[in-house]
Amino acid sequence: MAEKGSGNMENNSSGDAVPGRTEQILCQPCSRKDKQTVADVFCSICDEFQRLDCSNIHKTYAFMKNHKLVKAKDIKEKPVSFDMKGLDQCDEHQKVLKFFCEDENQLCCSTCAIVDHRKCHSVVEIQKIAARSASASSKLKASLQDIREKAETVVKYTKSPKEQLDQDVKEVSLKIRRMRDNVMKMFDDLERSVAKDTESFKRETLGKLTKKQSDNEKHIADVTKSLETIDNVHQHGTPSQQFILEQRMKKQVSERSSNVDKECQRLETVTISFDFDETLKLPPLSISDYIPGTLTLKYSVPEAVKPITSVDPIVKLTKVTSIDLKQTGNNVKEPLYSGLDFLPDGRLIAVDNKNKNCLIYNEKLKKVGSYQLSYHPQSVVVVSVEEVAITSGAGYKIDFLHISRSNELTLIRTCKVTTKYDSICMKDDRHFAVGTYDDTRHVRIVSLSGEEKDFSINFPKKKYPISTSACTYIRNSDKVVLTDRDEHTIYIYDIKSNTRVVVKDDQIKKPRGVAVGPPDPSDCILVCSKKTDSIVQISQTGRIISSYKLDTSHPYRVCVSNDKSIIAVTNKRKLQLFKVTY
Template identity: 40%
Template sequence: MADTESMVQDDTGDEHLCQPCSRKDIKSTANSFCSACKEFQCYDCSNGHKIYAFMSDHKIVSVSEGQIHVSSTDCEDVDVTRYVCTKHNKLFEFYCQQDDAFLCSKCAITSHRKCEVIVDIENMDGRSGCEKLKNELVEAIHSTYQVTELLNETETRLSDDIRALSDKLKNMKARLIKIFDDFTDAILTHASVYSNTTQDDLKKKKVKCETKIKSMKKTIRTLDSIMNTGTPAEQFITERTMLDDVHLAVKDATSLNNELSSIDINCKFNEQLKTFKSDLLSELCSETLDISFHVSNPSKFELVRSIELKQSADDVKEPFYTGIDFLTDGRLVAVDKQNGKCLIYDENLNVKNSYKLPRNFPQCVAVVSDDEVAVTSANKYRLDFLNVCETNDMSLSRTYQMNAKYYSISMMNDVNFVVSTIDHIQPFRNVSMSGDENDFDIDTPSKKYAVGNNYCAYIRGRNKVVQSATAEDKIYIYDIESGENIVIKDKLIKSPCDVAVGPSDHVFVVCKDTKCLVELAHGGHVLSFHQLDMNYPRSIAVSKDKKLLAVSNSCVCRKKLSLYKIA
């Protein structure tokens, strides 16, 4: 408020000094309050509202009403005029429920005497309503913030895709150049072979011509010698005996001349050209040059069914599901760590069968195929594979001894898993279906995690691993190809546990302390959250068609298993 420090009261608490006069070191008693200027004013200063046009719409109230304004609305963001009757310049004191109108004391007497329900505002509880409005605005701000984050993500991805487009064109150019270079090499090789063959043929013909010339020159020398030194008889005999040979030589020369006077060399590369055009067209047709991505909306969840997990007759302890996953047909597989067994639920969360594992302390489960699941162990270095039939029968098919202890498990591809570690320098590793163990070629914090403090999942569509570090209140997302990573911290992410990949490759995280399901977008920001009706949610699974989500918890005596439909 403007200059409220200069306001002075007397012993009765009724007298106020004019604030404009006080700034001029003049003490004069205020007789009014301007709700627009937010000042107590004397008669002379208040008259300025009648003189200056820009002050004509200011509301002038009494000093007592001004004191209420100052004490109850000492905030720059509050418009005090909303509490004043514009007709009578008096504070609102009543509320007419019939007309949904606020009334000053004069309005109540003059205009609403016949109204049946008029209540004193002072007796009304407005705080709870304001609190509700505030919460609605907070939620709206959060939603708008999420939209802003989506826009930021879209802007970033657009820039990245533009840069990627340049690389894509360069790669395309390199591939086209390689096709042309391969075509050039093929043509030149073919031409070289044709040239060598043709050259050999030309050389043979040339030798044939030279041999004929040499033979005819020899005959000419014989004729010259006989003509110069021979007797007429010798000349006549020579002429008669060589007549046929000369005529044959001339005939052969004429024939050879006719044969070689027009040499046609025709080397065609039509087949190679067709292949080149086909390869070029195939390369161009297989390539797409577009920038297209979809920014998904936050997911919505509809509860299908929720059940309480009770100890059965053959259980030695209260059940505790540390791992769950969906079979391809929609059935749910759960691992009960406390009782060392696997269970199968149908789509209505009815138990169809259970299987006692040969060793205790199974941890998490991943569905491998239509009829097989893999189960990790916390206190044994092993990975168990179970066969699961359509009739819900289960049996142990094989076991691999591991070099490290593994907790959560997620399918990476058809032949590999991504597993989180227990007391190992690498937070997650790559394990094959045949039991081979390898580290990823990326930098991760050299920190060991205890049981139940390290979860991971693989995002197939983006070749990324998401890690949930419970004790750190952090989520890590690692890019396997580039090695880059992002770290996510948020007030909603407290004691994060299991993670799963949902629609549009969004990441779902269950958080124990906030009792909620948090959805993370590709950029790592919180896209949405859903409050869960259970304490200490711990395990999560998403169906293969991304339409169902299951959650279980670790609360003592109140363990639950809930099934949601993802909208």
């Protein structure tokens, strides 16, 4: 897709071809002045073909001295750029934004840089500084995700009062009708009077609530569109385009966040009630002279409303016990526990990739059972109280083992599969979510009977080598989490909206294993960060909550007990248990 607003190579069409005639590339500055002159050079920074006279501006201004000019005839085809849909154009001069003024924190085109910022001390080319903010788009997306979730909360909150209004109005009518049996005339008049007032109040209130709902649904739509734009630019745009988009959206995000926060602080409660007086004056008094009760019509904002925000408590870890993983007489190689999971009763299951073992540990990390496998296992997941499933990678199968209360392991069945599977977790009671390698479908769904299908996720067209990514699934929000070891990145895919949050942070380096952590119902994400020797806690919106430094290096896998009170972590040297507090 060609960059919007950028010049294109202008050639003679094939229909006009004449023997001996060569295709000519026109000077773009001259073309804008309705002049047809042949270009002599191409500037990759200005992204323009120019004749020599037009290109002499490079000798005039110091900030253009590093621009590289090459002969136009040596350019076979002008580079095609990602279409930013005008976001990379200067609002004032309609030129491509190529500079950034660090003094005034503004994006500039070449005209802005020359005319408006010539006295500034630090006007730099965007392509030279774009790489500084590699994690900016993920933080921007996290902010947008927070805005969307707050707006969704407001929409959900406004629907309840609307339903309650109808219920309250019906209750008032029923209350009045029960009294009408004794004083029919007065209560007929009373019902008409009250119904008129309540319906009027309801119409006015519904108008306000409907507008609030509509405004926040627009916030949701705008944020979803912005998230899609960021994803597209992150996947297809250049670092410069990513930087430009970040600068463009910062103000929008700030304004949207402020608006949604105000809405969250003004979640009105609406009530209608009717209370009868203890004594009633009977007709012939006119109903307008005396109403036998008090009609309450209330539309208010509570004074002490609590801010509705995503509260993610910090997970604190306290080490309970630890064992060293060493080569023993039964082991051919140094152990590598490539998969961990807890049984419901607290026993820990581990698979040793190097020595082809499945092992059982009690709550004190004493080995109480083992089973020799015929292949190198990749990962393990607990299916039920007495059953686990093990992935075999290139073995193209998933084995199911029975575990007795006396810690005996028995192979009960094998499911053949068509994909190389690594990490595995339960998607629901009948399906797994399984991470792949050497496949563009990074996470797939496999049933307990071995049937395979894909998530409705637009994964990037890349393949992960073995042990370079791991996945988990968050049930309560229908999200898939994927680690990318070589890109130092965590991807959080929302299945319902087919959007994703990209998490990059200095606290996450070479991420490996990942698990769904406590507490319910917010369910944070726990990631093993190899190069920082820590377990990093991330919210579902991509915010870094905390980082726990381990006393051992290069954590490999992490899992959480059923009651979410214990966390197990392993690397090549140790297996450790930690108690969870908040």
